[in-house]
Amino acid sequence: MSEPPAQPSGLWSDDALWAARAIQFPVLFLDAQRRVHQANPAAQALAAKLVGDGRAESLVALVSDEQWAAALRDGYWKGIVRPDPQHPLALEIHCGQSPDTDHCLMVVLDISERDERQRQYAELQRTVDRLATAQEQLLRSEKMASIGQLAAGVAHEINNPIGYVGSNLGTLQDYSSALLSLVEKYHEVLFSENPQARRQEIVQARQQLDIDYILGDLPNLLSESREGIERVTKIVQDLKDFSRVGRDQKMQPADLLQGLDSTLNIVWNDLKYKVRLEKHYTSLPLVECLASEINQVFLNLLLNAGQAIEQRGTIVLASGCDDEEVWISVTDSGCGIPPEAMPHLFDPFFTTKPIGRGTGLGLAISYSIVAKHHGRIEVTSKVGQGSTFRVVLPIRQEPAQDPSETASPPSA
Ligand SMILES: Nc1ncnc2c1ncn2[C@@H]1O[C@H](COP(=O)(O)OP(=O)(O)OP(=O)(O)O)[C@@H](O)[C@H]1O
Ligand SMILES: [Mg+2]
Known part of the structure; x- marks a missing residue:
């Protein structure tokens, strides 16, 4: 505690002094002239940190007469003080006046870091929003690129x-x-x-x-x-x-096999000259999803399957379900995927295709769409024999689940 000024207050009991010492918050005991009668170690530490001399009086001097008057009047004041114009400080003062004397007890808090954390949080929030918009644009441009x-x-x-x-x-x-x-x-x-x-x-x-x-x-x-x-x-x-x-679209029950057929319709011209198509559909219940995004997943898988087949080959589309989940698989008899490429399949920009043919975004985007639906993509492949990509989706989305959350990519 700093030395009390000439006239000792005598207003704090030993217990109160002991408590003030133990308190982690900076506590000051002032008279009407703003003279410091007591200051606990936390107040001295704060003075040392903010002003550099460890004197509680310096802490008091940080705050203007009007600011003290406001704290006394309202019992609370919060604002910015600028002992050093380069480093403004955010202070919070809680004030309790003694009913019998003109003395008062003040708790002074340095909330600069809290304010800074709030500012950082707000900045982070803005970044998250910007990322969501960027992801949506990426999704749109990837979609437009595949349409292109x-x-x-x-x-x-x-x-x-x-x-x-x-x-x-x-x-x-x-x-x-x-x-x-x-x-x-x-x-x-x-x-x-x-x-x-x-x-x-x-x-x-x-x-x-x-x-x-x-x-x-x-x-x-x-x-x-x-x-x-x-x-x-x-x-x-x-x-x-x-x-x-669109971000505003709501998940709705959709017929996935109908979506798969519509998507097939769009890519068919690219496939029909080299691919023999087999469908082994088992009928599926309606699945709660963003149908147009799931169709984009189908499109990416169908395009990849077609591109994996060099001369002539087969693509088998199959489906199945249990009480909780449905699955749709795309199997090709193409080149297959070497084991060393498997862990990278879902990485953005991972491609083995020539420049201009592939951007390496198809599976990364498919992954994020399926993750948003709380589903997964399973891959099996044998070099020289072909690959199967199986999209597994829950039939219903849990209401508590946040559709914008994403998980880390699966190990293929
Ligand atoms: N069915 C498949 N057979 C063999 N390799 C595949 C198959 N599907 C994906 N791959 C491999 O995974 C890589 C990444 O696929 P992805 O769809 O993400 O990108 P891409 O097809 O190369 O380019 P984009 O889809 O952006 O046009 C491919 O370059 C290819 O090496
Ligand atoms: Mg692709």
Whole structure:
């Protein structure tokens, strides 16, 4: 304790002095003139730390008259003091005035570090928010990049039906003018003076216009065209579903096999020339998920499977479930993965593909999507024989689980 000034206060009992010494908080005992009568070791230590001389009076001198007056009036004051303009201090003062005298007890706290921690926390929070936005943008751009990769294939998939629908329309136009000519002929003959005598003309017109052939071909052309239009509508719809990304989306029950088929539809043009496809689907319950993000996982796995097959090969899609989980697997008969690459599969930017072919983000993003759904991706592979990627997802998301949390990558 610092030496009390000339006039000892005599206001603290021995017990109170003993307690003040033991207290970890800096405690000062002042009179109305702000003279220090007692200061416990914590107050002296604080003075040494903040002012450098260990004198409780220096601690008092840090605070202006108005600030002390506010502390006395309200019992509490918190604010910044600047003994050194470069290093502002945040202080908190708790004040209790004696009911009988004009003396008061003050607890002075240096909350600079607490304030600093709050500032750091706020900064950290802002960084987390920025990272979440960046991750969303990454997800979106990866998705757009894969759509870009697929654009030529998708354009072809759309062009093909549009091509034959267009050519069918040309033929249908010819057929309809032939049919209209025949109708005209009927009309002409029917309303002539002697229709009976002119029946042969109708027979000839039918032959000339090839009406029997038209009648046989017309329903086919119409149903083929309708099919083509439906196919284009489906691809456009699949693309729309696929390109949706957003933090605000809510997990909803979805049919994963339907999602897998839609995604297959988008990549099929890239695969169809070299891949024989087998589906071993077991029907699945609806799974609570962000369907468009899970479709992105399927897309990455299907693209990887296709890229692993150099000449010709097989891709097997399979599914299964138990009471808690569902799984969907993509097995290819491609090149396989060497054991030394296995631990790195889910690392961002890990790729063995030539520049321009792979960015190494497909599996990293798939991993984070599946982790967000509290699921996992299991991998088995044999060099020269092929690989299986199995996505396992819980059927229901626990309400208490935070969907934004992520886990560390699995050891493949
Ligand atoms: N089915 C597979 N067969 C063999 N190797 C695979 C298979 N799937 C992934 N890999 C290996 O894992 C690496 C990382 O895959 P990932 O999908 O993350 O990136 P990428 O396909 O190289 O590039 P991106 O997907 O960004 O276009 C691949 O480069 C490849 O070496
Ligand atoms: Mg990939």
